[in-house]
Amino acid sequence: MLCDGRKLKVSAYPELFAALGYLYGGASDDFCIPDYRGLFLRGNDAGSGMDPDAALRMAPTGSGTVNGVGSYQCDAMQTHTHTYKAVTLAAVSQSGNAAGQSSGDLETSAPINPARLTSETRPKNLSINYIIKFR
Secondary structure: OOOEOOEEEOOOOHHHHHHHOOOOOEEOOEEEOOEOOOOEEEEOOOOOOOOOOHHHOEOOOOOOOOOOOOOEEOOEEEOOOOEEEEEEEEEEOOOOOEEEEEEEEEEOOOOOOOOOEEOOOEOOEEEEOOOOOOO
16 A cells, blocks of 8 residues: 555554554544655664664654654754865956965855754655564
């Protein structure tokens, strides 16, 4: 079944409801399946330390936990800097173009308004458990 966030009747899919419950939303006679459209899936950290921002994840819309299965992370850019050549002898040529001599590397400072800077670079993702079906 396509994971597109649709609502299903508990009575029509009792086994699926037993596995998902209201984790992805719903109430009473209806429950929702996950909506994975346009997202990358990421194995649940489960204490492994592979997701350095696991505690900052967002809980799913239903009854899940912040860093549990179904939780969501926004995309982010790992904090970083860039270097550029410093112009120490600035001048203007006869044609009016800027001229100068480069000397050494300078490092940029942090952006004034950083957007979603974290300890890793990642796409928007959902936490899942990868499982092996054995029966």
